[in-house]
Amino acid sequence: MPARPPSLLPEQLSLVGNSDAQLRERFQLLTAARVMVCTVIFGGTVAVYLAEGHSLDDATPKLLLSVIIAIYAVSLVYALQIRVAPRGRLQRLTAVSIALDLAAWTVLAYATGGAGSPLSTFFGLSTLTAALVLGGNGTLWTAVSSLAAYGLLALSGALGLVQPPSDQLHIPHNPIETTYQMVVTLTAIVSITAIGGALADRLVVTGDALLRVEASRVSLIALYEDVLRSIPAALVTYTAEGLVDGANPFAALFLDLEPVEMLGRPAHEVLPFIPRVALDGDAGSSSGDARLKTSYREIPVAYHVAPLYSHDGSRRGGIVVVEDRSHEEGLRHAVETSERFAQLGHLAAGLAHEIRNPLGAISGCVELVRETATLDSEERSLLATVSRDVARLNDLVTDMLQFAKPRMPDRSPVDLSALTRDVVALARSSGGPEARVLIKLRAEQPVVATVDAAQYKQVLWNLLRNAAQASRVGTEVEIVVSATEHEAALRVLDRGPGIEPELRARIFDAFYSGTARGTGLGLAIVKRIADAHHGRVEIAEREGGGSVFSWVVPRDVITAQVAGPSEPTGELPVGSPSSAPRHDPCCRRSLASTASTKSRVYSTAEVTENTIDSTISH
Structure with a gap:
């Protein structure tokens, strides 16, 4: 000022x-x-x-x-x-x-x-x-x-x-x-x-x-300066000739300009996003919305322009107040996104019911036919292709349902290291992409955090599958569980081709996939679960090639008995790839049961988020 x-x-x-x-x-x-x-x-x-x-x-x-x-x-x-x-x-x-x-x-x-x-x-x-x-x-x-x-x-x-x-x-x-x-x-x-x-x-x-x-005068001046310094909005004054003659500290920070760069310059140069006619010396009050572009960001703003009068009532120039509307725009975007997800949830529930019924029949019939002893190798190969495509469709339906209708996390103190060992043990024996890479686990010490155990398994399985799909057969995928005083972190390090910096902002968007067979929902679910836990997901380059995916959440440790399994349970949350379940004996029994009854259907209401068998109705 x-x-x-x-x-x-x-x-x-x-x-x-x-x-x-x-x-x-x-x-x-x-x-x-x-x-x-x-x-x-x-x-x-x-x-x-x-x-x-x-x-x-x-x-x-x-x-x-x-x-x-x-x-x-x-x-x-x-x-x-x-x-x-x-x-x-x-x-x-x-x-x-x-x-x-x-x-x-x-x-x-x-x-x-x-x-x-x-x-x-x-x-x-x-x-x-x-x-x-x-x-x-x-x-x-x-x-x-x-x-x-x-x-x-x-x-x-x-x-x-x-x-x-x-x-x-x-x-x-x-x-x-x-x-x-x-x-x-x-x-x-x-x-x-x-x-x-x-x-x-x-x-x-x-x-x-x-x-x-x-x-009293000094106190009033100090109060005046403190008020201007504390206002969370940019305040700029200019003379009748249109030259900036004052600005509060927030204006310099907000406009990404040094104070000396503003003083004496034309107001329309310092505030280029405001129509020049609004800054005219004879213009009255005006307001509007605009986009402020600085050297490192673009943010939505609301501006208000009003005449500035001296003590004798004569007009000495104008005053401009610029407010950051990023928070309001974010809230509006969140509401719109929530509404879209609600609509998608209703659509996904109906689609899951309509699609899983024929998928169940197809899967049961294929399994029944594959048990026929007279099939030659070509016929068995065709049936295997049908089974894989049915499983892929089932994965897509499951991921859509999980993404569109997320539940609030049921948090309790759990040992993330123990849960990680459970998932890794199952992944190594799954026969899917996860089994074709070398999984190196670094989770020796207990790491206790207040999270939803089933959703944590979901996160780890999705990240592990993503790393396995990005890596070549036989390469190493490293899983690290660590913690600080206030945060717990799960890191999955792969040796894939890496992710271009310009694509990192989209990698967690729904239906965006870097592979031809990906659903584009696995990483979106990971981020959704992180947000529900008030955490974050980070991507970085791995030294020597590859990517590092980090899932970081607040520990919020409370002094209570640690919940969660200490021995492998064979259970994973909804959305886990069905390649592992299809090789699990219990799933084979479920498929056989489906084939024998021929009338069993996949019921959306019976889909559970706690067990690996959720991909098949019970």
Whole structure:
């Protein structure tokens, strides 16, 4: 925003404030004034004596110059002490300084005529100085001391107790003249004391009021700046000529510009996404939606343009507020996606019922025919092809149903390492793509996390199958289970061709597959389950070639008995590839049962997400 206007800071209120800095500044002014007065006296003494042909070795100039040199020396000591003296010591130093001033004025008055010396007015100046520097009590004590010093000087001269310097003529004192001089000088000191005291009181009151006003002003300016700094929106002001003259810190961050790059530039260059006519000097208020393009992103924004008026009501330019609409757009997208998934869920449920009925009949008939002993090798090959395609269709239906109608995770503390060993053991004996690669498991230590055990198996099976399909036969697929204090991670590392960076953003989209036989739902289900667990899925390149898929979720460990199987159960969640179930004995029995009854059908309502047998009705 525009620079802070000039401020009457407390440090400038040196005559009215009472802080350490202000007291130190007043003391510096007092010292400087003392040195200036002494310099004038010093120069005047030298000039007068030299002009009249007198010697500076006479008693009077010697005394005057000695006192002035002493004042110079003391002032130098003051200048050194004032920089480091604490508050209490500074006040004492000020009092001592005024006391020494009174002593110096007494000697100077004695050397220049005694009670009738023109320098006797300095006693009143010391009182005024005390009023400005020390306040009421200091003024009173200085006035009493000044009266006492001058009275002592006048009486000692009148009574002959103190003789003038030897180079001065001894003139007998006239009592009337001496009394008159004393009355005039004492009256002046008392008057100056009264005026100084009143002035000190008025300065204190005025100073306190000014300090309160200044403190309020500074506080309001700070509040103004804090508000502008804290507003989660870009705020830009521009002049009537259309040049940017202010912006809050969020604007620089939001617009991806340095503050110095904005100031002085045309507003339509800093805000190119806003129609130029809206920024015109004569335009009224306007608002709209736009897309903000920066060097690294494009985000939806809403802008509001309004005239900016000065305190006298004249228009001085305009003000623009730009808000980030990414969150709102994300929510809208999420609602639309949820609605589409709801529709897809209803469609998938109906399709699953309509498709699985004939699939069950086809699968049963094929299995029944394959048991015929008279089939030749070509016929058996054709039947095997039919079985594989039926299984693939069944996989697609299962994945669609799982993706379209996800359930909320039933979380409990489980040992991810134990669950991983179960899935790996089954995968190695499945006979599918998972069995054609070398699975290296690194899950020796228990890793406890609060997750849905069945959905975790689903994630691992999908990632393992994806890695096996991407890798060549005999290559190594590594599975790593690890944890930090707050997160648990499952990582599957393959030796496939890798994934291009531009494709990584789409790899988890539904129905996007990198293989000809893939359904495009396996990785989408992985991400859906990660989102349901408030986790994330990451893709990275593997050193030496290949990809690393990481499924990371919060541990949320609670002190309870760890749930989940410790021995292989042979169970996997819905969506697991049916190539493993078709080689499992229990599935063979299920197929045989289907073939024998010929009337059994696949029921969508009976599909369970907890066992590998969910691909076949029971």
